[in-house]
Amino acid sequence: MATDELVELKFRLADGSDIGPSKYNSTASVSSLKEKIITQWPKGNENPPRSINDIKLINAGRILENNRTLGESRLPLSEVPGAAITMHVVVRSPIPDKNGDKSKDESKKKGGCFCTIL
Template sequence: MSGSQDQLEIKFRLTDGSDIGPINYPVATSVATLKENIIAQWPKEKDNCPLTVKDIKLISAGRILENAKTVGECRSPLCDVPGGVTTMHVVVVQQLQEKEKKLTSDDHKKNRCVCVIL
Protein backbone atom coordinates (compact mmCIF):
# COMPACT_ATOMS: atom_id res chain seq x y z
CA MET A 1 0.00 0.00 0.00
CA SER A 2 1.15 3.51 -0.58
CA GLY A 3 0.35 7.02 0.65
CA SER A 4 -3.38 7.63 0.98
CA GLN A 5 -4.16 3.90 0.91
CA ASP A 6 -2.28 3.55 4.22
CA GLN A 7 -4.76 5.90 5.87
CA LEU A 8 -8.52 6.13 6.09
CA GLU A 9 -10.41 9.35 6.74
CA ILE A 10 -13.18 8.61 9.26
CA LYS A 11 -15.92 10.69 10.83
CA PHE A 12 -17.98 9.40 13.72
CA ARG A 13 -21.73 10.12 13.61
CA LEU A 14 -23.31 10.41 17.05
CA THR A 15 -26.93 9.48 17.71
CA ASP A 16 -28.04 13.15 17.73
CA GLY A 17 -26.66 13.62 14.19
CA SER A 18 -23.52 15.55 15.18
CA ASP A 19 -20.08 14.35 14.13
CA ILE A 20 -16.60 13.90 15.54
CA GLY A 21 -14.03 14.34 12.78
CA PRO A 22 -13.22 13.58 10.02
CA ILE A 23 -9.81 12.39 11.18
CA ASN A 24 -7.16 10.39 9.28
CA TYR A 25 -6.25 7.03 10.84
CA PRO A 26 -3.67 4.49 9.68
CA VAL A 27 -5.32 1.28 8.44
CA ALA A 28 -3.44 -0.60 11.19
CA THR A 29 -5.37 1.31 13.92
CA SER A 30 -7.51 -0.99 16.06
CA VAL A 31 -11.21 -0.42 16.62
CA ALA A 32 -10.48 -0.18 20.37
CA THR A 33 -8.11 2.74 19.65
CA LEU A 34 -10.84 4.45 17.60
CA LYS A 35 -13.19 4.12 20.58
CA GLU A 36 -10.56 5.57 22.94
CA ASN A 37 -10.20 8.56 20.60
CA ILE A 38 -13.98 9.00 20.52
CA ILE A 39 -14.08 9.11 24.33
CA ALA A 40 -11.23 11.65 24.40
CA GLN A 41 -12.92 13.88 21.79
CA TRP A 42 -16.50 13.51 23.05
CA PRO A 43 -18.22 16.95 23.06
CA LYS A 44 -18.26 18.33 26.61
CA GLU A 45 -21.82 19.68 26.26
CA LYS A 46 -23.27 16.20 25.65
CA ASP A 47 -24.70 14.32 28.64
CA ASN A 48 -24.29 10.71 27.53
CA CYS A 49 -20.49 10.58 27.54
CA PRO A 50 -19.17 7.01 27.33
CA LEU A 51 -16.71 6.15 30.10
CA THR A 52 -15.00 3.08 28.67
CA VAL A 53 -14.43 1.35 25.34
CA LYS A 54 -17.10 -1.19 26.35
CA ASP A 55 -19.70 1.61 26.47
CA ILE A 56 -19.39 2.20 22.71
CA LYS A 57 -20.48 0.21 19.69
CA LEU A 58 -19.11 1.32 16.32
CA ILE A 59 -21.16 0.46 13.26
CA SER A 60 -19.79 0.65 9.74
CA ALA A 61 -21.53 -0.60 6.60
CA GLY A 62 -24.20 -2.22 8.78
CA ARG A 63 -21.71 -4.23 10.85
CA ILE A 64 -20.79 -3.85 14.52
CA LEU A 65 -17.00 -3.61 14.61
CA GLU A 66 -14.94 -5.81 16.94
CA ASN A 67 -12.35 -4.15 19.21
CA ALA A 68 -9.52 -6.46 18.14
CA LYS A 69 -9.96 -5.77 14.41
CA THR A 70 -8.07 -3.05 12.57
CA VAL A 71 -9.54 -0.27 10.46
CA GLY A 72 -8.12 -1.99 7.38
CA GLU A 73 -9.84 -5.28 8.25
CA CYS A 74 -13.20 -3.52 8.75
CA ARG A 75 -13.10 -1.60 5.51
CA SER A 76 -15.90 -2.38 3.11
CA PRO A 77 -14.90 -2.36 -0.57
CA LEU A 78 -18.48 -1.46 -1.54
CA CYS A 79 -18.88 1.52 0.81
CA ASP A 80 -15.39 3.02 1.01
CA VAL A 81 -14.58 5.36 -1.85
CA PRO A 82 -10.85 6.02 -2.35
CA GLY A 83 -10.14 9.53 -1.10
CA GLY A 84 -13.60 9.75 0.50
CA VAL A 85 -14.68 9.98 4.12
CA THR A 86 -15.93 6.85 5.86
CA THR A 87 -18.78 7.45 8.31
CA MET A 88 -19.01 5.19 11.35
CA HIS A 89 -22.04 5.36 13.61
CA VAL A 90 -21.46 5.57 17.36
CA VAL A 91 -23.93 3.98 19.77
CA VAL A 92 -23.45 4.47 23.52
CA VAL A 93 -24.69 1.34 25.28
CA GLN A 94 -24.06 2.55 28.82
CA GLN A 95 -27.48 4.21 29.16
CA LEU A 96 -29.26 1.15 27.78
CA GLN A 97 -27.72 -1.06 30.46
CA GLU A 98 -28.58 1.43 33.22
CA LYS A 99 -32.20 1.63 32.02
CA GLU A 100 -32.45 -2.17 31.96
CA LYS A 101 -31.10 -2.39 35.52
CA LYS A 102 -33.56 0.26 36.67
CA LEU A 103 -36.47 -1.50 34.99
CA THR A 104 -35.45 -4.80 36.51
CA SER A 105 -35.23 -3.38 40.04
CA ASP A 106 -38.53 -1.46 39.61
CA ASP A 107 -40.25 -4.60 38.31
CA HIS A 108 -39.20 -6.51 41.41
CA LYS A 109 -40.77 -3.83 43.59
CA LYS A 110 -44.05 -3.91 41.66
CA ASN A 111 -44.38 -7.69 41.50
CA ARG A 112 -44.25 -8.49 45.18
CA CYS A 113 -46.32 -11.39 46.31
CA VAL A 114 -47.81 -11.38 49.76
CA CYS A 115 -49.06 -14.57 51.31
CA VAL A 116 -51.66 -14.34 54.05
CA ILE A 117 -52.39 -17.36 56.21
CA LEU A 118 -55.94 -17.40 57.62
Protein backbone atom coordinates (compact mmCIF):
# COMPACT_ATOMS: atom_id res chain seq x y z
CA MET A 1 0.00 0.00 0.00
CA ALA A 2 1.34 3.45 -0.90
CA THR A 3 1.97 5.75 2.03
CA ASP A 4 0.14 8.68 0.38
CA GLU A 5 -2.98 6.70 -0.49
CA LEU A 6 -6.28 8.44 0.23
CA VAL A 7 -9.05 6.47 1.92
CA GLU A 8 -12.69 7.56 1.82
CA LEU A 9 -14.37 7.22 5.23
CA LYS A 10 -17.70 8.01 6.79
CA PHE A 11 -18.46 7.75 10.48
CA ARG A 12 -21.79 6.27 11.59
CA LEU A 13 -23.16 7.66 14.86
CA ALA A 14 -25.42 5.79 17.29
CA ASP A 15 -28.52 7.64 16.05
CA GLY A 16 -27.89 6.38 12.48
CA SER A 17 -26.61 9.70 11.11
CA ASP A 18 -23.24 9.98 9.39
CA ILE A 19 -20.29 12.34 9.44
CA GLY A 20 -18.71 12.40 6.00
CA PRO A 21 -17.78 10.83 3.70
CA SER A 22 -14.38 12.53 3.47
CA LYS A 23 -11.00 11.43 2.19
CA TYR A 24 -8.13 10.88 4.62
CA ASN A 25 -4.49 10.02 4.09
CA SER A 26 -3.65 6.45 5.05
CA THR A 27 -0.87 7.82 7.28
CA ALA A 28 -3.39 9.73 9.45
CA SER A 29 -3.55 8.51 13.04
CA VAL A 30 -6.74 7.18 14.58
CA SER A 31 -6.51 9.94 17.22
CA SER A 32 -6.52 12.59 14.45
CA LEU A 33 -9.66 10.97 13.00
CA LYS A 34 -11.31 11.19 16.41
CA GLU A 35 -10.38 14.90 16.68
CA LYS A 36 -12.00 15.47 13.29
CA ILE A 37 -15.16 13.69 14.49
CA ILE A 38 -15.34 15.96 17.56
CA THR A 39 -15.07 19.11 15.41
CA GLN A 40 -17.76 17.86 13.01
CA TRP A 41 -20.13 16.47 15.67
CA PRO A 42 -23.74 17.47 14.83
CA LYS A 43 -25.05 20.33 16.95
CA GLY A 44 -27.90 19.36 19.25
CA ASN A 45 -27.00 15.67 19.13
CA GLU A 46 -27.17 13.98 22.53
CA ASN A 47 -24.07 12.89 24.42
CA PRO A 48 -21.35 14.76 22.47
CA PRO A 49 -17.78 13.58 23.08
CA ARG A 50 -15.54 15.94 25.01
CA SER A 51 -12.20 14.34 24.13
CA ILE A 52 -10.78 11.62 21.91
CA ASN A 53 -10.80 9.30 24.94
CA ASP A 54 -14.62 9.48 24.97
CA ILE A 55 -14.76 7.93 21.46
CA LYS A 56 -14.25 4.39 20.22
CA LEU A 57 -13.92 3.85 16.48
CA ILE A 58 -14.93 0.43 15.22
CA ASN A 59 -14.02 -0.93 11.81
CA ALA A 60 -15.08 -4.46 10.80
CA GLY A 61 -15.70 -5.40 14.44
CA ARG A 62 -12.32 -4.15 15.69
CA ILE A 63 -11.79 -1.22 18.05
CA LEU A 64 -9.08 0.99 16.56
CA GLU A 65 -6.16 2.11 18.73
CA ASN A 66 -5.31 5.84 18.94
CA ASN A 67 -1.60 5.37 18.25
CA ARG A 68 -2.11 3.37 15.02
CA THR A 69 -2.43 4.85 11.56
CA LEU A 70 -5.41 4.42 9.31
CA GLY A 71 -3.31 2.26 6.98
CA GLU A 72 -2.34 -0.04 9.85
CA SER A 73 -5.96 -0.31 11.03
CA ARG A 74 -7.62 -1.12 7.71
CA LEU A 75 -8.95 -4.51 6.74
CA PRO A 76 -8.77 -4.55 2.93
CA LEU A 77 -10.84 -7.74 2.65
CA SER A 78 -13.91 -5.96 4.05
CA GLU A 79 -13.73 -3.03 1.62
CA VAL A 80 -15.76 -2.54 -1.55
CA PRO A 81 -13.76 -0.85 -4.34
CA GLY A 82 -14.88 2.73 -4.94
CA ALA A 83 -17.09 2.84 -1.83
CA ALA A 84 -16.55 4.73 1.41
CA ILE A 85 -15.55 2.68 4.43
CA THR A 86 -18.06 3.06 7.26
CA MET A 87 -16.60 3.21 10.75
CA HIS A 88 -18.91 3.11 13.73
CA VAL A 89 -18.53 5.71 16.46
CA VAL A 90 -19.30 4.76 20.05
CA VAL A 91 -19.31 7.52 22.65
CA ARG A 92 -18.60 6.59 26.24
CA SER A 93 -21.27 7.88 28.61
CA PRO A 94 -20.08 10.66 30.91
CA ILE A 95 -19.02 9.42 34.33
CA PRO A 96 -20.43 11.55 37.16
CA ASP A 97 -17.86 13.40 39.22
CA LYS A 98 -17.61 11.67 42.60
CA ASN A 99 -16.51 14.84 44.38
CA GLY A 100 -18.90 17.25 42.64
CA ASP A 101 -22.12 15.27 43.07
CA LYS A 102 -22.14 14.85 46.87
CA SER A 103 -25.65 16.27 47.19
CA LYS A 104 -27.01 13.49 44.94
CA ASP A 105 -25.16 10.82 46.91
CA GLU A 106 -26.43 12.20 50.22
CA SER A 107 -30.02 12.26 48.99
CA LYS A 108 -29.72 8.60 48.04
CA LYS A 109 -28.53 7.78 51.55
CA LYS A 110 -31.39 9.74 53.13
CA GLY A 111 -34.05 8.08 50.97
CA GLY A 112 -35.35 4.65 51.82
CA CYS A 113 -37.18 2.91 54.60
CA PHE A 114 -36.43 3.46 58.28
CA CYS A 115 -37.86 1.12 60.87
CA THR A 116 -37.71 1.15 64.64
CA ILE A 117 -38.00 -2.12 66.51
CA LEU A 118 -39.31 -1.79 70.05
